[in-house]
Amino acid sequence: MSAVDWRQQIFEVFQDHDIKQVYHVPDAGHARLIEACQRSNSIRTVALTTEEEGVAIAAGAWLGGQRSALLMQSSGVGNTINLMGLTKTLRFPLLSLITMRGEVGEFNSWQYPMGQGTQKVLEAMGVLVTSVDKADEVKTTVDYAARSAFNANQPVAVLLRQKLIGIKDFGKKVAQ
Amino acid sequence: MSAKATLQRRPLVKKILEGADDNLLVIAGLGSPNWDITEAGDRPLNMPLWGGMGAPVGMGLGLALAQPTKRVLVITGDGDMLMSLGSLATVAAQAPDNLAICVLDNEKFGETGNQATHTSPRNNGPTDSGAGTDLSIVAKGCGIADSALVRDQAEVGQLVKDLRSKKGPVFRLVKVMVEKLEFVMPPQDGAHLKDRFRAALLGRA
Numbered sequence: 449m450s451a452v453d454w455r456q457q458i459f460e461v462f463q464d465h466d467i468k469q470v471y472h473v474p475d476a477g478h479a480r481l482i483e484a485c486q487r488s489n490s491i492r493t494v495a496l497t498t499e500e501e502g503v504a505i506a507a508g509a510w511l512g513g514q515r516s517a518l519l520m521q522s523s524g525v526g527n528t529i530n531l532m533g534l535t536k537t538l539r540f541p542l543l544s545l546i547t548m549r550g551e552v553g554e555f556n557s558w559q560y561p562m563g564q565g566t567q568k569v570l571e572a573m574g575v576l577v578t579s580v581d582k583a584d585e586v587k588t589t590v591d592y593a594a595r596s597a598f599n600a601n602q603p604v605a606v607l608l609r610q611k612l613i614g615i616k617d618f619g620k621k622v623a624q
Numbered sequence: 625m626s627a628k629a630t631l632q633r634r635p636l637v638k639k640i641l642e643g644a645d646d647n648l649l650v651i652a653g654l655g656s657p658n659w660d661i662t663e664a665g666d667r668p669l670n671m672p673l674w675g676g677m678g679a680p681v682g683m684g685l686g687l688a689l690a691q692p693t694k695r696v697l698v699i700t701g702d703g704d705m706l707m708s709l710g711s712l713a714t715v716a717a718q719a720p721d722n723l724a725i726c727v728l729d730n731e732k733f734g735e736t737g738n739q740a741t742h743t744s745p746r747n748n749g750p751t752d753s754g755a756g757t758d759l760s761i762v763a764k765g766c767g768i769a770d771s772a773l774v775r776d777q778a779e780v781g782q783l784v785k786d787l788r789s790k791k792g793p794v795f796r797l798v799k800v801m802v803e804k805l806e807f808v809m810p811p812q813d814g815a816h817l818k819d820r821f822r823a824a825l826l827g828r829a
Contacts, residue, residue, distance in 0.1 A: 469689060492689055494718060497710030504679035504711070508651070508686025511818060512672060512694075513826045516686070534676050537814035 454586035454612070458545065459484040461587060462517060464512035465594040467543075468492060469509045469516035470504035471562055477547030477613040478519045499524035503531040503542065510540040513596055518544045522566040522607070523559060532573040542603040544575075551610040570605050581609035629775060629799040633728050636800065637699065638664045640726065640784050648788070649687055649825070653680040653700030655735040656805070657728060658688060661699060663808040668824035671817060672810045678707035681715060688720040688792075691825070695722055697787055702729040702743045705759055709766070715793050716767030724787045724794040725768075727759055730802045738802060762793035771795040 458481050462470070470485045471494045472478060485491045496502050502518040509516045520528070525546060549556070552562015567577050576596060580589040586608070593604040620622045637660040641650065644667065651671045652661040658672040666672075673680060683696035705727045715723065731744040731754060744754025763771040774783050774796055787792055811817060818829035 481748065492718075494685075494689075494714065497713055500678070501682045501711050501714055504676070504708075505686035505689075505714075507676075507679065508683035509690045510686075511821050511825070512649075512685070512687040512690025513822065514690035516688075531676060531679055534679065534814070537675065538818040539764070539815040540818060584779025592636075 452583040452586070454583045455480040456484065457587040458486075458590050461466065461489075461590045461594060462491065464534065464591070465598060466515055467517050467594075468514040469494060469505070470519065471496055471505055471516065472519040473499060473521070473524060474548055475519065475521050476616070477521065477608065478545070481545075482519065499527040500531045503528050503534060506542050507534050507538060507540055515541070516543070518542065520544065520546055522548045522550060522563045524547055525566045525605075526562055526569060529569055529573055532570070532575060536574050539601050541597035541601050542575075543597040544603075544605040545590065545608060546605055547608045547613050548610045549616070553610060553615045555616065558597035567607065573603075575603040575605050577605050579609055582609040583612060586612070627775070628657045629730065629801045631775065631777065631780070631798060631800045632803060633730070633800040634663055634805060635659050636780065636798065637661060637728075639780060640667065640697075642784075644669070646761055647694055649691065649694050649696045649821075651684050651696070651698045651700075652738070653677070653698075653704040655704075656730075657699045657701055658706075658810065659805065659808045660728070662810040664771040664804075666810045668820040670810065671821050674812055674814070677704055678711075680704060681711040684723055684725065685711070685715050685718060685720065688723040689718065692720070692722055694825075695724070695788065696720075698712065698723070700725075700727055700749060701734065702727060702741045702759065703733045705771045706757070709762060712763050712766035712768060712795070719793060721792045724790070725763075725796070726783075726787055727795075727797050728800045729759065729797055730800050732802055734802075738785055744786055745808070758797070760795065760797035763797070768793050771797075773797045773799070775799040791819060797823050
């Protein structure tokens with residue numbers, strides 16, 4: 449584990465930005481952040497059956513005056529694309545944090561199509577995409593993304609690169 | 625499988641929304657439910673969707689969690705509900721006590737020419753058959769214990785009470801007639817609809 453606990457830092461950014469609802473599917477990369485949110489008294493966590501639900505719930509939360517964040521893996525990004533259009537039509541902020549699969553080094557060939565398509569499809573829907581691959585840049589990157597979302601009503605996605613989260617390896621857990 | 629529906633959606637929705645005050649936040653699915661709530665009276669605390677099929681239940685959930693002291697009512701159709709069955713399990717998991725979901729089930733995709741949805745009976749003939757899917761049982765199976773099917777005028781009074789004030793999450797499936805009705809349209813601009821909703825609820829857009 450690196451010296452900087454970037455997952456804890458993301459949690460702190462959530463608190464700094466007064467995020468009240470966090471949506472997630474199960475994910476090894478986000479696991480510790482999800483657990484920190486679940487333990488928090490100020491954040492309501494919502495486990496989803498599919499990532500697109502998170503976009504709809506975020507829209508409802510914003511209608512009700514609460515900020516939220518959507519955590520997902522790149523493999524689930526395609527599930528959100530249709531409803532991502534709501535962020536443009538309704539012009540509401542959406543902060544998504546995406547743990548990447550299917551980047552160079554990935555062992556599972558089934559992860560490549562969506563992993564390699566993630567940034568393109570998000571951008572096709574008008575989502576601002578930023579990314580980070582160094583632990584000591586996570587806090588600033590997520591903080592800036594949250595500022596674009598909540599100060600400027602933008603849909604923003606942060607790609608947490610596979611170099612940051614570690615490459616999944618069958619049998620051997622690497623950099624978990 | 626089922627008797628012919630007799631309830632008419634417009635007078636029903638009018639009754640459901642009668643006397644709506646600032647305590648009632650309404651989200652309506654695209655197509656007929658949008659026109660239904662708008663005929664009952666357009667108001668800032670209505671969020672009628674013109675797109676986003678599959679989104680209303682999720683939006684209702686996020687809103688209900690953000691505004692626990694308000695009543696949140698989602699009114700949508702069978703086609704929309706069929707597109708987001710998983711959201712019923714997510715609602716059950718969160719169990720918001722201020723959320724009610726009303727599905728107006730005419731067993732048709734109204735906006736595209738009244739093709740059968742899966743809630744249509746199986747034996748309606750070659751071009752009009754569904755699967756007989758009962759969404760009230762689906763909701764119950766997803767974990768929303770308070771789920772029921774309504775099809776008679778005599779049950780409407782209770783339906784209105786349940787949707788407006790019973791401890792949630794409440795799910796009601798209402799069988800309604802297939803009708804050709806006038807489009808009654810609210811403003812279309814999504815950002816405007818969202819801003820007027822937030823302004824009315826929060827005092828700021």
